[in-house]
Amino acid sequence: MHDNARESRFAPGDAVRVADRPALGHCRTPWYLRGKRGVVAAIHGAFRNPEALAYHRPGLPALPLYKVRFKQSDLWGRYAGAACDELEVDIYEHWLEPNSD
């Protein structure tokens, strides 16, 4: 966690969409979430950007990191589990967009 935090763009309960773009170099947002819709469950705090740290750069300013909740049935085409099953994934702010739908 880093003190040099920007104000976070999203709050718990906000509907968000994961950016649907390819990664340039190292990135912590898995492919299967790109373009998927979820809800912010919590804000973990602000952390140095791993995409910069991976190349020996300081990764500042620190980015807000969110716990985002997805419905499993929204992620997998043939999901066989219960309709209420959810998945929580930690995602950095620059990978999230507001979901106004």
Added chain:
Amino acid sequence: MTEPKRKTLKRKGAGGRAVHDVGGLEFGPIDREEHDLALWEKRTDAMLILLRDNKRRVLSTDSHRRMIESYGEQAYDHTTYYEKWIRAVRNLLVEQEVLTRKEIEARMAEVRARHAKAGRKTSKEKIPW
């Protein structure tokens, strides 16, 4: 080697994914057996911890991950967890100009020769750069 040899995963329809980013693709059953760590694997772990401490800062978890993800598909799928780790540690030591590739290869040849002289077997396999 403590992990089973694997086939190369067919990343069909996976255009644009990084080599490690295979979540959701069909890859057969997961091996859930516990494996004992070999001495060299424990040493690899120790080396990583020392190289990223505040005194040295040669690498970070993120640069280590980035180097692991830089493998080609075939090499990624056919190497074990700690083989990926030791390759990444070695390559980061070269990238950060702590050691040169020449120095590492000369030392490896020296170690192989020493083992051969003592009648010990050495693996002919090399970890690709």
